[in-house]
Amino acid sequence: MQRILFTALCLAMFLCAAPIAAQKGRTHLVRSGDSVAKVADYYGVSQDDLRAENGLSPGQNLKVGEEIRIPSRTRGGGRAHVVKPGDTLAAIAKTHGVPVARLAAANKMATQSPLQPGRTLVIPSADEGADAAGRPKKIDTLVKSGEVVRGGVRHTVQPGQNLWIIARAYNVAKERIIAANKMGQERPLTAGEKILIPGARQVVPVRVKGYTIQPIHFVRISNGKRATLRLMKANGQINPASRRELSRLSSPTGTKKNLRLLHPRLLHMIQRVAERWPGQQLELVSGYRPSQTGTESYHTLGQALDFRVSGVPNRELYEFCTQLQDTGCGYYPNSVFIHMDVRDRPAVWTDWSGPGEKAMYTPPATEPAQAGEPVL
């Protein structure tokens, strides 16, 4: 029943993050198809701990119908803290370098709950996308990335997915996918590629193997303010704190009260750009802009970003933008950035105006600038 509930919850939540909190006395009834790796992954415990708990020798498999014990330790060594008299949640959080809210959540308690001396608290890692030492973690997760179309589901391939993983998740023969997509024969898939899963009626979560979230370096050109942010958690969901910080960084200085958070899909687009040019700094010109005149634009809606990527020609960046789904992309040959926004159907334009000039959608009669001449 618990498992069914968890599975239902997983589907509702779109992905199945393994439970973090340690629970005592859990057992699992082995069903056909279960393996040590699968069960360990499901409960968020290490395979070694699972084997030790059940006296399984290395290589020994699970027997269907057998009830096994799930160790109470958590994945990754599971740091723990035994509450001493006088301890506060805030102090424990500080000692271990984790936010209080994460510590409370990992232990299924409120931040103000009184602490019972003797109680063992689970200490989560400082950042879900990083291990205790701050290195990006490689975690297998489940992500839904597709849409129901005529004849099946159009699946967007995620980094770390292959034909076999996708076919298995949809319970469709690999050969049918190969045929439906006229691939001829099995070949590696590229992230972002869209493939039809023939006959599928709904989008299902598909495993993403060892997807590593790297932090992205941002700088706001106007004031030199910097931030290094992980926009996504390891499970592919948006990191709310990073969303807030990037929204603030890309807004005019002093926008505090009426700050509009950047659109979630815009963050996914920025993530795609960062993954295309890993390690390169994203240089921000303008994101959210409060409306001065009452008229709305993609910027006043928090759906647009003017930016460039250090070391990348804007033309190249613009072309990458046009490959993203349902995106508005503006190219400014006489300026220093491109415009990228979230909209319902794709739009592209070239604006030949210089910085601070009125939009000019056709090329000027005279040559805009000689090659090598600065445009600003």
Ligand SMILES: [Zn+2]
């Ligand atoms: Zn713009």
